[in-house]
Amino acid sequence: MRSVTSARDLRAAIDAARAAGHAIAFVPTMGNLHAGHHSLLHLARERAGFVVASVFVNPTQFGPNEDFARYPRTPEADAAGLAAQGCDLLFLPAVDEIYPFGADAAVRVHVPGVTATLEGALRPGHFDGVATVVAKLFHLVQPDVAVFGQKDYQQLLVIRRMVRDLAFPLEILAAPIVREANGLAMSSRNQYLDASTRERAGVIHATLQAMCAAVQGAGMAHAQIEAMARAQLEQAGFVPDYAVLRRAEDLSDPAADERTGLVALIAARAGSTRLIDNLLI
Numbered sequence: 001m002r003s004v005t006s007a008r009d010l011r012a013a014i015d016a017a018r019a020a021g022h023a024i025a026f027v028p029t030m031g032n033l034h035a036g037h038h039s040l041l042h043l044a045r046e047r048a049g050f051v052v053a054s055v056f057v058n059p060t061q062f063g064p065n066e067d068f069a070r071y072p073r074t075p076e077a078d079a080a081g082l083a084a085q086g087c088d089l090l091f092l093p094a095v096d097e098i099y100p101f102g103a104d105a106a107v108r109v110h111v112p113g114v115t116a117t118l119e120g121a122l123r124p125g126h127f128d129g130v131a132t133v134v135a136k137l138f139h140l141v142q143p144d145v146a147v148f149g150q151k152d153y154q155q156l157l158v159i160r161r162m163v164r165d166l167a168f169p170l171e172i173l174a175a176p177i178v179r180e181a182n183g184l185a186m187s188s189r190n191q192y193l194d195a196s197t198r199e200r201a202g203v204i205h206a207t208l209q210a211m212c213a214a215v216q217g218a219g220m221a222h223a224q225i226e227a228m229a230r231a232q233l234e235q236a237g238f239v240p241d242y243a244v245l246r247r248a249e250d251l252s253d254p255a256a257d258e259r260t261g262l263v264a265l266i267a268a269r270a271g272s273t274r275l276i277d278n279l280l281i
Contacts, residue, residue, distance in 0.1 A: 001079070001082060001083040001087050001088060001089065001090055002088070002089050002090070003079060003089075003090040003091075003092055004089065004090070004091055004092070005091075005092050005093055005094065005097065006093075006097060007093070007097060007140050010052075010089070010091050010140055010141065011140070013089050014050070014052065014089070014141060014142065017049075017050035017088070017089075018050075020050075021049070022048065022049035022050035023047070023048040023049055023050070023144045023145070024048055024050050024052060024141065024142070024143045024144050024145075025044035025045070025047050025048030025050070025051045025052070025143060025144065025145045025146070025147065026044070026051075026052045026053075026054075026137070026138075026141045026143035026145070026146045026147070027040045027041055027044050027051065027052070027053045027054075027087075027146070027147050028053075028054045028056075028133075028134060028137050028146070028148075029053060029054060029055055029056075029078075030055070030056065030057050030058065030071065030188070031055040031056075031057060031072075031073060031074060031075065031078045031188075032071070032072040032073065032074050032078070032188040032191075033055075033074075033077070033078045033081050033082065033188075034186050034187075034188065035178050035186060036149060036151070036177070036178040036185075036186035036187070037081075037149075038081065038085045039149075039175050039176070039178050040147045040148070040149060040175045041053065041082065041085040041086065041087055041147075042085070043147050043173055043175045044145070044147045044173075045086055047144075047145045047147075047173065048143075048144060048145060050088050050089070051086065051087050051088050051089070052087075052088065052089045052090075052091060052141055052143065053082050053087045053089070053090055053091070054090070054091040054092075054093070054137055054141075055075060055078050055079075055090065055091070055092055056091075056092070056093055056098060056133070056137075057071050057073060058098075058129060058130075058133040059095060059099075059103045059129075060099075060103050060106065060108075060125075060128070060129030060132055060133060061125075061126050061127075061128075061129030061130045061133065062126075062129070063123055063124070063125065063126065066123070071188075072188060072191065075092060078090075079092075091137075091140075091141070098133065098136055098137075106132060107132070108128050108132050109128065109131040109132045109135045109162065109166075110128050110131065111127060111128075111131050111158050111161050111162050111165070113161070113250065114154065114157045114158055114161055114250055114251055115127040115128075115154075115158055117154075117246075117251055118154055118242060118244070118246075118251060118265065118267070119154050119155075119267070119276075120154070122241055122242075122267070127154075127155070127158050130155055130158060130159075131158060131159070131162050134159055134162070135162065135166070135168075138163075138168055138170065142170075143170050144170055144171065145170060145171045145172075145173055146159075146170055146171075146172055146173070147172075147173045147174075147175055148172065148173070148174060148175065149174070149175050149177065149178075150174045150175060150176055150177050150278070151177045151185045151186075151187065151276065151277065151278070152276070153263060153265060153278040154251060154265075156172075156174055157250065157251065159172060160172050177277070177278075179205065180198075180202075182199055182201070182202030182205075183202045183204075183205030183206060184198065184201045184202050184204065184205060184275075184277075185204070185205065185275070185276075185277045187275065187276075189273055189274070189275065190275075192272070192273040193270060193273055197237075197270045197271075197273075200236055200237060200238075200270075201238075201270065201275060203232065203233060203236040203238065204233070204238070204266055204268060204275060204277050205277060205279075206232075207229045207232045207233055207243065207266060208229075208264045208266060208277060208278065208279035209279065210228070210229065210232065211225050211226075211228075211229050211243070211245065211264040211279070211281075212264055212279055212281045214228065215245065215259055215262060215264075215281050216259065216281070218259055221256065222245050222254065222256065225245060226243055226244055226245060229243035229264075229266065230243045233266070233268050237270070238268040238269065238270055239268060239269040239270075240266065240267070240268045240269075241267040241268065241269065241274070242265065242266070242267050243264075243265075243266045243268075244264070244265055245262050245263075245264055245281075246262065246263055246265060247261060247262060247263075248261055248262055248263040248280055248281075249261065251263075251265075259281075260281070261281075262280075262281040263278055263279065263280050263281060264278060264279045264281060265277075265278045266278070
């Protein structure tokens with residue numbers, strides 16, 4: 001695996017790969033990689049002969065009270081893990097390589113509609129930062145396919161809409177959520193949890209499963225299912241930001257009689273650590 005830090009070297013390496021007849025797959029990350037990220041590499045490798053990953057902690061998607069400063073940065077371990085998983089090229093840009101005029105003065109990409117709810121409502125500006133950096137990375141890498149994890153479900157919808165609306169010539173693939181033994185979705189933020197809380201956090205996935213079963217049973221109204229989910233999380237010691245049922249295609253509120261094409265989504269806090277998860281119904 002080769003590592004580069006500049007856009008010029010990135011493009012030269014990708015041009016050489018294309019000249020050799022390879023399709024390009026891209027996996028953008030913020031680093032501190034784990035088995036969930038590695039699963040994205042596996043899917044990318046199935047679809048292309050040349051796999052590019054980026055590690056960049058993007059400042060524009062963190063709010064003023066969020067964890068940008070303490071977000072774990074482990075570039076050496078990340079590079080070793082990516083190499084072991086068969087990554088061909090690692091892009092490790094500095095902030096000024098992505099934001100040449102500074103992050104505060106950057107051109108912004110705003111995706112309306114799907115960003116107005118849930119994470120977008122709770123974290124104003126977050127998805128503008130996500131869309132902006134992903135658009136920049138797509139321009140730099142010019143991949144044929146890009147892979148994102150389904151754990152960040154709303155982010156996945158935002159990126160898919162941006163790609164379609166801005167006519168990026170690439171395919172977006174969603175990789176299934178990779179879970180720990182107790183069902184907890186793998187996340188870089190899990191390491192902030194102590195052993196006891198990490199084990200209890202399996203209740204998030206269990207609650208999503210209960211929401212799914214209740215929808216399929218058709219005996220409870222959506223509002224009752226959501227209230228049940230919040231109570232279950234609170235009883236386990238978590239503070240839910242939301243536990244909701246939405247239409248999977250755009251996160252709009254479903255009609256009372258809708259029982260298919262839905263997604264259950266949870267965001268819950270354990271102390272200062274915020275965990276998200278979802279389950280398609």
